[in-house]
Amino acid sequence: MHCLFWLLSVWILCLFGPNSQAQLIRVPMQFQASFMASRRQHRAGRSSLLAKYNVVGGQEVTTQNGGATETLDNRLNLEYAGHISIGTPGQPFHMLFDTGSANLWVPSAECSAKNLACQHHHRYNASASSSYVPDGRRFAMAYGTGSLSGRLAQDTVSIGQLVVRNQTFGMAMHEPGSTFVDTNFAGIVGLGFRAIAEQKIKPLFESMCDQSLVDECIFSFYLKRNGSERMGGELLFGGVDKSKFSGSLTYVPLTLPGYWQFPLDGVELGGTIISQNRQAIADTGTSLLAAPPREYLIINSLLGGLPTSNNEYLLNCSEIDKLPEIVFVIGGQRFGLQPRDYVMRAANDDGSTICLSAFTLMEADFWILGDVFIGRYYTAFDVAHRRIGFAPAA
Template identity: 40%
Template sequence: MMKGLVVLLASAALAQCLHKVPLMKGKTARDALKEKGLWEEYRKKHPYNPMAKFSRSESLTNDADLSYYGTISIGSPPQHFTVIFDTGSSNLWVPSAFCSSKACDDHNKFYPWLSSTFEWDNRRLSINYGTGGMTGFLGGDTVEVGGAAVKGQVLGLSQTEDSFMTYMSADGILGLAFQSIAADNVVPVFDNMVRQHLVPLPVFSVYLGGTDVQSSEVVFGGADPNHYVGEITWIPLTSATYWQVKMDSVKVAGQTVACSGGCQAIIDTGTSLIVGPTADIDSLSSRLGASTNQFGEAAVSCQKVRSMPEVTFSLHGRDFTIPASAYVLQSSDECTAGFGRGGSQQLWILGDVFIREYYAIFDAAAKHVGLAKSA
């Protein structure tokens, strides 16, 4: 499978069919709140619970260290929106002109009556994420993603949004997981891209770069070999719901500190941290010399980052190692390890901290994920 994919990607004709979405990393909502002296108050009122969400080329921006987002358009003529490309959910939704929540005030809103291709749908929609949720209704229209026009895409239009969206730059969310977990059994955007023959392969891939705002991207229809080095390791899915795989262990300095005996993990672009069961994360944090602060974050000494050990995640018999320089998140006034508590649920989330180190290829047909060292 890998050899065939590489050969196909080498074809100039195929390269013209790939739809790339560049991802941008910009000023985060966290930075904006800190400048206004509101960050501490916001963290107290809106604690992040990433486990709660489990009820062609375009630029992405890193927002509040929680997600990457890019630009799409909806309707005829097109109305433009920024959306989080989230492999941990399956629905597309944006704010509607009928939204009454404060969270919608500073975001672009979709006006159905301005689109000649919009179709009304009388079904209601309600979705919950790790930091809150939205309610609204469904409709259908043309959605353009990375230059590909998806006809008749069913999408959500919010009427209420929880306050967590107020401080996020993205207008909405575009889910890239499977239809089996989509609210109202809506066909996801990527599924329709495949059905409408808008991509050459039922594959998309994600590269999350560093501080270069032009470096990150999503490629629909294949992978970009310029963004990874070495071989691709293909890992079969254990569940075609999220992009879920079996994890063998979590090790520090060759010793297993978590996921002893195996556990389940999902590859999730919509979560910034690496999240695990609370007991496992506490064990890992202790081994790293981190202390849990009042917000549940694993605080570490900025002066000790260079001497901190690597953390290794074993997936399908292959080790994927994350150095301290990658998993320690540094801001102007603190350093925290990029590991979050997920409660008692025995599921790990390998979020952006992991994906920045490993290029991720999502194969919907073969139902496996490919990982390779990011270039």
């Protein structure tokens, strides 16, 4: 997915039902001062985004009583991750929470010693867990530089005090090239719907709902956008935290539960209507804003971007404050992003600082709203009512 520089830890808030006592569990974080992403890392992020949505080489392949708060580590404003444990006793993993996919997977202790991505992270040891149940089926998932593959298993998955029994997940034995070598996370917790899950496996949050572990079948993200923040934000399972946003949530129904896809009324840049009546997907697993070809060209042209051979647009760092607001119209409400939101600073190969447009190309007819948008707007993912809600983040 993306490459990062922060070292993490996590604190977890467990909120139980209205008649029970809340518990607060904190784990201190380690902070690394240098947090500017390299240009190579931004490119890797774009490649992973295209692979996730099966857009390769310009071709789109269509496929189709309580709660818990997971405090997230913010690495370079490129991705957000937190802790889970798997097995009995629990084996800890630092994971990417991704609404753009639906499978849970971690590296396996059985992976090859030559597999650097696997060796660089904590690995799940099935023989060390008394609650492990073999599944036998194989699984494979496509990423930017190859295919992640392994076998399925069942075990207990814990997040804070929430304990999910008999969760099916992937044990990765082969990880692609360099995609996961330098990542801060060991694996991925997919928070999409079962329709897009490999082998239609029940996603972790659906299991939480089915096992009555949360009061409400809803989770929400609050993401901080300052790369040097000690706390990267939080993921709340079981509801929303009204202290983390202002006003009311604007909810819109999902178009088709699979990805978190919803109607996008329009997009405006500096008063100019760029797009109307499109679809959009909210994806916490990408930092970018992916636009269809026409909108991608218009927006970056209006921003005065200089195109490169890598489908990037360079912006003049000294002129950033003069750039216009871009507005996404959702559910009849206007959600604006300022230049500081959609311009990404990166370290060039020669060590200089460059400014890149966060608008990347998606050879499709829908938008992807990643952390650039979700970091500005608190986002509620309502599984029970098949809807998504947005409000200005506090």
